[in-house]
Amino acid sequence: MTLSMADVDHWDPGQIDEVSDALVDRARHSGTAADELRGAQAIAEWDGEAGEAAKQALEKSAVEHDSSAQNDVLAAMAAKKSSGDVRAVKSQQKSILEDAAATPAVAINLETNTITPPDTTGWEGEDVQQLADKMRDLEDRIVALLAAAQESDENLSRVMTAAGGGDPQSPAEQGARGADPAGMLSELQHATDQAIVDQMAKIHGIQKQLDDALKNMYVGRPGSSEFDTANNTARKLRGELATALNDLGNIPDYSLVDPKSITVFPDGHFQINTTENGVPYQVYGQLKNGTGEFFDQAKRTAYTFKGGTLDSTNTLASGKVTPDDELLFNAVTTAVGAPEAVLAAKGLGQAGIHGFKALLGREAFESFAGVTGENVIPKALVAAEARADDAAANLAGHHPPPTLDRPSPPPVDNLTPAAAVREQPLPGPAGEHPTPAGSVGEHPAPVAGGVDHHPSPIGASPDAPAPLSRDSPLFDDYHPADPGPGFTNADGGLIYPDDSLPSKPYAIPGTVIDNAEIPQGTVVDRFGYPGGSWMSPDGVPFAERALPPGSAEKPYYQYVVDDPTALPPGWHIEQSQAAPWFHQPGGGTQYRIVAPEGDEASVETLVDWGFLKEMR
Structure with missing residues (x-):
């Protein structure tokens, strides 16, 4: 069938969209029916040949519904593409007609696809030549338009065939294969x-x-x-x-x-x-x-x-x-x-x-x-x-070609040390995050292989304060829980969240304040030696700090903000709410000391610079 511009003018891409939407709805129903049939098969209790025959029939029907759903989705995709193609063809035709109406105007017969020039009697030679050039350009564009329209029409025909349950492929496509x-x-x-x-x-x-x-x-x-x-x-x-x-x-x-x-x-x-x-x-x-x-x-x-x-x-x-x-x-x-x-x-x-x-x-x-x-x-x-x-x-292009033996992510309740950084799906830590046993940094990132790059100090300071009494109100509603395998490396070291990740998993999402200002006279504290970079406002309950139970046995320090302007150059304080960790709810306010790359952020340094003054 030879198409005309009049045919294109009557095309309605909205109707094709309706076909696509109807196919998607039909696919949903087919998919649901397949799942229900398999559910019926799973709960069938009868035995013997009749029962087996019934189960096979149910599975066959489910497969047919699955196939129907997939075919409908593919046909819906093709219909959407056809709708876009038709819109493009109609837009192309609209542009041709608008250009034809511009001076010098020519008439286009949509039924015959022909161009009729105006009467050029009395025109200058230059104007006649301009008209001839315009007509040649329009003729070329009409030929291209009709070719695109023919292709769109054939594709749409295959879509409608598929929508009716037929084979959407053209004969030349069946059984053919590409090369790459x-x-x-x-x-x-x-x-x-x-x-x-x-x-x-x-x-x-x-x-x-x-x-x-x-x-x-x-x-x-x-x-x-x-x-x-x-x-x-x-x-x-x-x-x-x-x-x-x-x-x-x-x-x-x-x-x-x-x-x-x-x-x-x-x-x-x-x-x-x-x-x-x-x-x-x-x-x-x-x-x-x-x-x-x-x-x-x-x-x-x-x-x-x-x-x-x-x-x-x-x-x-x-x-x-x-x-x-x-x-x-x-x-x-x-x-x-x-x-x-x-x-x-x-x-x-x-x-x-x-x-x-x-x-x-x-x-x-x-x-x-x-x-x-x-x-x-x-x-x-x-x-x-x-x-x-x-x-x-x-x-x-930094990754080598993938292999087919890539391991699946480990279970969340039995993470390997290597998985702690990348695939540990637990939320970030909270509180001031003291060092795991035998480590200086109270908040080290999880390390692949369980190697701790923060060696423990040679000895504790003889002037270190005692641990906080368990009678303190800070331990109200605190229920100690063993970290378990989900928070413990193979070598026994504790798994803390990776504070280098942009997502800041140690904080409840949306609570991070990058440059927090702590007023003079504010009392802060921490569980653990001052070589770490985390502290909390005085009075934050221990459970809301989401710390491991061993932190409660560490020296308890208190400080007061003595000079808020005395931060070392390039340093700042980040405030957030502690995310759940170590089976504790978190939610308490925490401060993280952030230093420029190459510097080791610590509470001790803030004391040396006069930002903090030790109280206990």
Whole structure:
């Protein structure tokens, strides 16, 4: 069929969008039906040949529903592309008609695709030549327009065939293969790595806004309009942070995919046949120069990229909700609020927190050890930072080719020392963070291999004060708990959070004040020798400092701020609220002394410079 500009004029891309939306809805229903059928199979109690036949029939039907859901999603993706193509063709035609109407104006017959020039009687030769040049340009553009329209029409025809359950491929495409699966895999991984880096930048931006909102809360009085506005903003931003983390976790990682599992078709579409945790799944779509769409069956999500940037995602609902899903959703709800958790799950309910599950690792959710409303966000932040670091290194070409034996993240209740820095999903420490037994720095970062680079002092000062009496009110509501394997290296040393991470896992998100001013006369204290860089305002309960139980047995020091202007050059005080750690709730105010690179920040130095004066 030969198309005309009149046909293009009647095209309505909005109708194609409606087809796409209908296909997505149908895919959701098919996916839910498949999960329900498998659930029925799992609870079936009858035995014998009849029971086995029934189970096989249920599984066959579930597979058919799965296949139908995948086909509908792929057809929906193709429909969206067709809609975009049609809009581009109509925009191209609009431009042609506008140029035709400009002086010297010519008439275009939309039915015949022909141009009629005006009467040129009495025109100057130069004007006639200008008209001839314009007509040639318009004719060339009309030819290109109709070629693009023909291609869009053929593609749309295949989409409609697929929507009706037919084969969307053209005869030339069936059985054909492309030549560069490794190149396709490289482009796919580059796109997802860039998406991770971009999403982490978004997370950092939300964290900064959250910090600012909480600072405004501290300045305002409870009940004031300023306080209420900042409080509402902070709640909204906590929800946005949870959503952004969930979105990052849902971005796929194809670094372990074998290029041999990829088929590239002549039209540029690719198909990956691979497995996840022993379960086979497919990835199908098209990506060229950072633009395209693909559907990941394992994540039940379609991804749209434009110009190297992840533009949008569309996740199918799962009809099956596991106990792990419920526990995780409840943890996120406790952390950010119920409406915000629903938004983070994209309206997909408890099964929609799949991004958090991917970040924290499968093993973490087999037992859900340590995942609570207090620490689920800090855990996810640590894991997100680690994944973003990997993605940035991949983009910079600093990583060697991936191997297929990369280990999975360790369980949260049995971390190895090496995992403590990158994959420890627990939140940051709190309080003034004294040194683990036998270490000078009271807040060392976790060290791979369990090697402590802070040797213990030769001997304690004979003038050191005694530990604080257990009768002190600071120990009210404190319940000692053994750190256990989740907070202990193989060599017995304690695992503290990595204070070098930009996410600052030692602090409750949104509570960090970079340059805190402590007024003269303020009393501060710390549990442990003054070689460390952490202290707290006097009176902060021990449980809110989130310290290990051994810290209570260390010398208890008290200081007063003697001269707030006497900080060493380049030094500053960072204030935050302690994140849960060592099975303690945290939440207390803490001060971290920050020194320029190369200097060793310590309370002792602030005493020497006159910023602090020792009281006890």
